[in-house]
Amino acid sequence: MSEPSEAIAAPRLAWQVANVVEIRAETPRAHTLVLDVPGWLGHRAGQHVDVRLVADDGYQAQRSYSIASAPENPHVELTIERLDDGEVSPYLCDVLHVGDGLELRGPIGGYFVWTSNQDGPVFLVAGGSGIVPLMAMLRHRAHAEPDRRARSPMRLLYSARTASDIIYARELAELAERGDTRVTFTLTREPATSEWKGERRRIDRAMLEAEGWPAADSARSYVCGPTPFVETAANLLVELGHDASRIRTERFGPTS
Amino acid sequence: MPDQMRLDGNAAAGQLGELFARDVTTALATCAGCHTTAPLGALAEYGQNMGVVLRCGRCDTVMLRLVRTPHAIHVDATGITVMVVPVS
């Protein structure tokens, strides 16, 4: 039986138009859109918005994007990974510019959230763009728990294709250097001859065991990324003895 | 071989929100098939662009189906015996 759920304050569930105030390139494939959303009531780290694009002939496309920014940030930031054969992400990365409107609905998805009033250690497991909602959780923690010694212990395991695909690389490296968050990267397609000194393989049982929390610590786990990645990680965590009800998953769909 | 098309119920938050006028991903739903109770956000979601299909994570029973047509929202929640939605 699941633990008691937190109520979610009624969000604006209607579509509304946000204003793009800044666009940042994060990696060659990923851009962050910084949005000013009128009447935004705030969100919880891990939630997402639905984005809707309507062409002048009425053609519509809709996708969900996780909010990358901390709830304490007055702007809403979405980090978009550009899928070459995608329909929405190329528009958001290549065509949208500062000053444009973007229609969205949310924040929604209160199931996959972490708030700093939740006690206990946390294991964040990210595959590719699955880092986005987990980054919101890390950023929320930085705001809500400025005293580092009191921080909820968090560990991040982030699987990316190559070093240049690591989103928020500098921010995560700084976080790791501060010493209160273990950050582990593993790359799955990094050229063998590169200077990368970190892990170079798909996540597996040994890696989750080494980089995560012992099962006895009753950590909460948040696993996000392409569906096969999430299935593998979640199943391995259960195999390692973690309580399934303390593992929250957000599958992004088939690997692109 | 994992089912590539399966998402989590959390992904349907927006579509469910059109009907329930609130985010119901943390609501607890009891499966009519096997009586397992789980948050809607944790159920298996299979609707893709046809609609929302939420299935029990234990027994695959279809717990909720939802389709948005131009004029209506159609819902079948007969696979849920009881749903408990937390309110502040």
Place this chain on the structure above:
Amino acid sequence: MVDIPFIARGFHSKRPAAPPGRLPPGQYETRDFPVLSAGPTPRTPLDKWDFTIRSGDRSMRWSWQELLAFPHETPTVDIHCVTKWSKFDTTWEGISVDTLLRAAAASSVAEKPFVMARSDGGYTTNLPLADVTGGKAWVAFGFGGAPLDPEHGGPARLLVPHLYFWKSAKWVRGLTLIDRDEPGFWEQLGYHDRGDPWREQRYQGDP
């Protein structure tokens, strides 16, 4: 309150120019083959698989080997999904539903005006009998020259290309002939009982 969409500046769908007259209204061409599924992929082993045509208390059942012993056809057809993608010139291998209905009729399985297709995993879809006869439908086990992939409905799916593709039930295990039309899985939730893409019969109530 009317929901008036905001027009996104510079947004267009990625639509390669399709030959005129080939795309039903509201559709766009895709070169992919998107997978849609209402549930987990069933995995019935072929030695347990069978296909049944039922009518009232009569039925006719074939094993996998028995089904494959019927004459094979290799239709090349366009397919149209109600989610708006269409795919041209898809190639299939299967047994004509006419062939199966004729064989069933020889065992007194009576024709009735409507059909409910039933699949592994519980999926159902209803169609008029007239839409699965006259060379319009197959039980298909091959796609693109290879055995039909499980994620696309293998070992066998119904193929009814002149209707929206949700009628082409994946993982099909049988057809039940019925006197009165009854809605299947998606039809119960508002999708059309017939689903003709050329008349844009997407939802109940569409003419």
